[in-house]
Amino acid sequence: MTAAIGIAPGTELTSRRTVTGEDVAAVARITGDEGMHHISGLAGRQVAQGLLTVAFAPLLRTEQGFRLASARVTFLAPVFVGDTVSCTVTVGAMDGASVSFGLSIRNQDGAEVAVGEGVGTIGTIGAVGPAAAAPPRLLTPEVLADPYPTYRELQRSRPVYWAEELHGWVVTGYDDVYGALRDHGRFSSRRIDRLLGSRVPPEALKIIAPFVALASRWMWMVDPPDHTRVRRMFNYGFTPRAVRRMTPLIQETVDALLDAVADRGSMDLIADFAYPLPATVLADVYGIPRSDAPLLKDWSDAMKVFIGGTPDLAAMAGPAADSMREMTAYFTAVIADRRANPGDDMVSALVHADVAEPLDPDSLCANLLLMLAASYATTQDMIGNGMLGLLRQRAEWHRLQAEPALLPGAIDEVLRYDGPVQLTHRVATEDIDLHGTRIAEGDLVYLIRAAANRDPRRFPDPDRIDVGRQDTGHVAFGAGIHYCIGAALARVEGVATLQALLRRMPDIELDPAAPAAYRADSLQFRGLRMLPVVFPTPAAP
C-alpha cells in the first residue's frame, strides 16, 4: 500500500544534521527552553534540547500532510553541539490513513542517542496543504532509468538533500553545481576514501584496496598541485593538434561501422556502432591491437562498478577488483614497451613527454586507465543518449538535416539534455552553508550535473532538445580545473557520428518493435543497453 506522501511499509526516511550552537540558541528563542545545560553547557559542552534532537527527524518534524497522533522517545545519550545526528524513521504498519513508525537517531560515531516509535495520520485533515513528497530514493531501478523527474523535484523542494543511501549531500541546482565545480578550494576532489569507505562493508574494504591505491592517483581524484602536474602532462595527449590528427581516423571508423550494417535495414545502435566506435578509436589512440579492444570495455565496466554509484557495490567488488588487476598488468606492460619502442600513439607521447616532473610509472598507468574509463563508456553513451533524444524529438533531427551548421552546437545540446556523466563527487573542506543547510567539513557532496543541465532557472524549456540553443553553458563536461580533458575529442566523435548518420541514413528511426532500454545500473553513468533503429537500405544499383 502506498500513502499520499509516497511512503509504504518498510520505507526509510532519513535526515542528517550537524547541531550547532545557533541551532540550540534558536530552539531556546522559539520555545523558551533555556536549561543551563543547553546554554552554559555540561562539563563545558552544550547539550542540544531534546526537541532539537528529534526536530530534524522526518515525520516527527511534521511534514505537510502528516500529523502525529502519539509518540514515545527514549534518549540514550546527550547530543552535543557539534555532533552530527542521522535520523532514520522506518515506516511500519499502515492502516487507512494511520501510519506507525520507528525512530532511530545516531551520532557521528554511530552511537544510538535516541530511539522511539509513534503513530500518525496522513492527509486526514482536510485543511492541511498539499502533501509533500517523502525524501526520494535515488538508487532504485525506476530512478536510475529516468532520474530527471526526481532531480526536478529535488531542485524544487530539497536543493541540498542528504541521501542516506549515498552517505552524502545531493546538490541539483545549476548555480550551486556550477559554483561547486569551480570552487576546488572548498569542494575537494580528494574523495576516493570517502566515496568507497562509506558504501563498502568493512569486510570488502580489503578487496577494493588495490583499486583505492590506483584511483587515489587519478587526476580527477586529486587537488592542486598534484592535479596540475598530472593534468599538464596529459594535456600532451589532447592538444588541438593531437585531436585534429585523430579526426580522419574517427571518420574512417564511423564509415566502416555504418558500411557493415547499411544493407541490413536495422541495427542496435549501441552494439553495432556506439560500442565499437570508441573501442576502436581508443585502441588506435593507445596504440594497442584492435583485437584487444573488447578488453577495454570489460575493464571500463569494472571501474564503473567502483565509481559509478552501483546499488550493490559490495557484491560486485570482487570480480571488478580482478578485472582491475588484469588491466593494470596489461597497461604496465604497454608503458614498458613504449618506453623502449616509442611509437605514434598517446602512450608513447606521455612516456616521453618533455616535462619538468614526469609521472612515476604507477601514476602514469593509473591515469591511462582513468582516460580509458572516462572516455570509453562516455563516448558510447553520448552517442546513444543523443541519438535517442534526437529520434524521439524528431523535429530536431529534421532541423539538423536542413541546417548542418547547427551540428557542433547540437552535440552540446544533446549532452546537456541527457549527458553520459550525471554527477561529480566532491568533499567539503570546511563547513559550508548552502540554502540554509550546513554541509559539514568532510561530508561527501554529489553535484548532479545532469540536474543542473535541466535547471529551468538556467535553461528555458530544459526538457526539450533545441539544437539551435545558444546557451552552451552546460556542465556535461564539468567546469573549473577538472573540465573534461577529452571534451574536444568527444565533440569530434559526436559530430562525425551525426554527420555520417544524417548523410547516409537520414530516415533512421526508432524500431517500433523493440524499444530502447537504459542500463539503469549507475547513478553516475547513464547510457543505453540497446537502441534498436530501422532505416531504408540503399537502393540497388
Next chain:
Amino acid sequence: MLSPGPRDPTSAVVTAMLWPPIVRTTDVTVISTVHGPVREGSTLTWSRRYAEAELREYDQLVGREPDGAGLLPDLLVIAPLTKLGGDLNYLSRAMEWRHHRPVRCDETLTAELHVTRLDRQGDTVKIAFEARIRAGDEVAVSGTSRGVVLGA
C-alpha cells in the same frame, strides 16, 4: 529490679542528645527553582502563543515548508512543556505523548507539568511528570516524561 524514677526533664534532653530521634523530614525532596520550591505533587504552568516570526524560524530550522492550513507543527505544540523543563534544568530520558486535537497557530497554549516523582539518590535527582497542553479549555496533548534534574 529497677523501676522508672520520676521524670527528669533533663534526662529526655540527654537521651535525645545520645540517641537522636529519627525525623522523617527527608522523605520529601524539595528543589529550588525559578518557580519556587518544587516537590512531588507540585504543578508548574506556563502559557504562551507563538509569534509568526517564531514559526518561520522553526520552519527554517528544521527544513519544513510552512503549513498552509495554519496548524501548529506538532513539536511546537508540546514545546511549552520543554520550556518548563528548562526552568528546572531538566534532562529528559524518556517522554511519550498523545495529541488529542490539532492546534491552530494563533491559539494560546497552557503547559501543565505535574511532578509525580522527585527523588534524590546520591548526587542524582530523578523526576517524573504528567504533562498536559491545553488549548483554551481543551486538552490538546497529554503525556508523561521522566529524567533527571541537573545541578539540584
